[in-house]
Amino acid sequence: MRTQAQIQGGKVGQASIKFENVVLAKKHGIKPVDQKDLWGDKTTKSKTDIIADYNYSVKNPESSSTSTQIQVCSVDRFCKLFSVTGELKTKFDQFFGNGPNFFKGPKYKQLFENHCRDVWSIDPSCLDSYNEVRRNRLLFSSIQNNKEILDWFQNNMQNVLEFVFKTSFNDPKNVDLIADRILWVKEKNNYNSRVEMDIDSLIKNIVSKSNVIIRDHKKYGQSVIEIGPVTLQMKGSGSGAAYHDMQFNASLNDILKFK
Numbered sequence: 001m002r003t004q005a006q007i008q009g010g011k012v013g014q015a016s017i018k019f020e021n022v023v024l025a026k027k028h029g030i031k032p033v034d035q036k037d038l039w040g041d042k043t044t045k046s047k048t049d050i051i052a053d054y055n056y057s058v059k060n061p062e063s064s065s066t067s068t069q070i071q072v073c074s075v076d077r078f079c080k081l082f083s084v085t086g087e088l089k090t091k092f093d094q095f096f097g098n099g100p101n102f103f104k105g106p107k108y109k110q111l112f113e114n115h116c117r118d119v120w121s122i123d124p125s126c127l128d129s130y131n132e133v134r135r136n137r138l139l140f141s142s143i144q145n146n147k148e149i150l151d152w153f154q155n156n157m158q159n160v161l162e163f164v165f166k167t168s169f170n171d172p173k174n175v176d177l178i179a180d181r182i183l184w185v186k187e188k189n190n191y192n193s194r195v196e197m198d199i200d201s202l203i204k205n206i207v208s209k210s211n212v213i214i215r216d217h218k219k220y221g222q223s224v225i226e227i228g229p230v231t232l233q234m235k236g237s238g239s240g241a242a243y244h245d246m247q248f249n250a251s252l253n254d255i256l257k258f259k
Contacts (some may be wrong), residue, residue, distance in 0.1 A: 019060040019189050020049050026191055027052035032176045037169040038081070044169045046177040054181035057165065057199070064186040064252040071164040071248040072235060074098070078246055081169065082156065091149050094120065096234045097137030097244040112136040131221050137234055137244065140214045140222035153227055154212040161203045164230060164248045184252045195252060197259055205258040206230075229254035 024031065029052030037044040048055040061068040075098035079089050093099060101111040112133060113124040127133050127142060140146050153160060170177040179199060186193040210228035217223065225232040235247040 016058075016060055019185075019191075020058050022189075022191055023050050023056065023058050023183060027056070029056070035171065035174050035177060038171050046170060047166055047168050047179040048177055049179075050183075051176055055176065055179050056181050056183045057179035059182065059184040059252070060188055061185075061252070062188050064256075067231065067249045067251045067254075069247055070230070070250055071168060072242075072245050073169070074241070074245055077169065081163070082159070084152070087145075088148060088152060090120070091143050091146065094138040094143050095140060095149065096246055097135065099136070099244075102136040102244055103240065108136055109133060128221060131223065135234070135236065140225075146214075150212045150214065150225070153225065153232075157210065157212065157227060158203060158207050160227065161206060161230070165199045165203065182255075184255065186252060195256070195259075197255070202255070202258060209258060229258055 020031075023029070027050055029050040032046045032048045032051055032055075034043050034046050036042065047057055049058040050056040059068060059070070075092050075096050079085070079092060084092060097112075099112075099115060101108060101115070116122040116124045116127070122138075122142070124133060128139060132138055132142065140149070143149070165182070166179050172178060182195075182197045182199060182202070184195050184197070185191065186195065206228035213226050214222045215224040215226055215231070223233055230248055230250045232246060232248050235243060235245040237243065
């Protein structure tokens with residue numbers, strides 16, 4: 001039986017496809033065909049949704065203030081792409097809860113606690129039982145020399161934003177798959193409320209104006225990294241390994257501050 005989250009996710013996906021078809025007709029465009037990733041390992045999703053006068057990435061959230069997913073991926077694939085290794089990779093694993101036995105749920109609690117003690121040399125009794133142990137990850141505040149994570153994103157901001165908005169894991173030689181323009185609506189399914197932005201200009205503005213910081217939430221702690229208008233956190237939904245994916249989100253309202 002499908003869960004309520006799966007049902008809702010299916011409805012959102014169907015609505016996105018329907019709206020993309022509206023854009024397709026309005027722009028007299030075509031849809032790209034997904035291709036193998038950079039390494040030729042598996043087919044990966046194109047960042048371009050509609051090919052017309054530009055390669056459009058289409059966003060159709062509930063409203064302009066809705067934070068919506070713009071990129072999601074596993075920690076291992078991201079770190080492979082950006083050559084993140086060693087102690088820094090461990091910090092990524094800790095922040096996003098990346099491990100073969102890390103899943104939400106009571107039966108994984110002991111496995112996570114054992115890993116903290118035996119591999120990370122961290123006393124699990126010192127961790128937040130709700131936000132860390134229950135969710136099988138460390139908050140930023142629990143990671144040793146945590147500033148190295150922020151420094152890495154600050155130093156690699158342009159490349160990360162290009163990955164998030166333009167390329168994902170697509171091979172750049174497949175030029176139709178690389179987005180160069182965002183079409184983002186202020187009102188769901190309302191094509192006339194659209195805002196269009198050149199992605200390269202947007203990235204340039206974000207990089208020139210932004211410092212990467214950690215968000216400090218009273219209830220959820222330091223679990224969200226802010227990269228200008230883009231937030232990055234553990235996905236924290238669904239089941240299996242995808243629960244610990246890296247999820248990049250943004251709202252149109254925040255994006256427009258950098259247009």
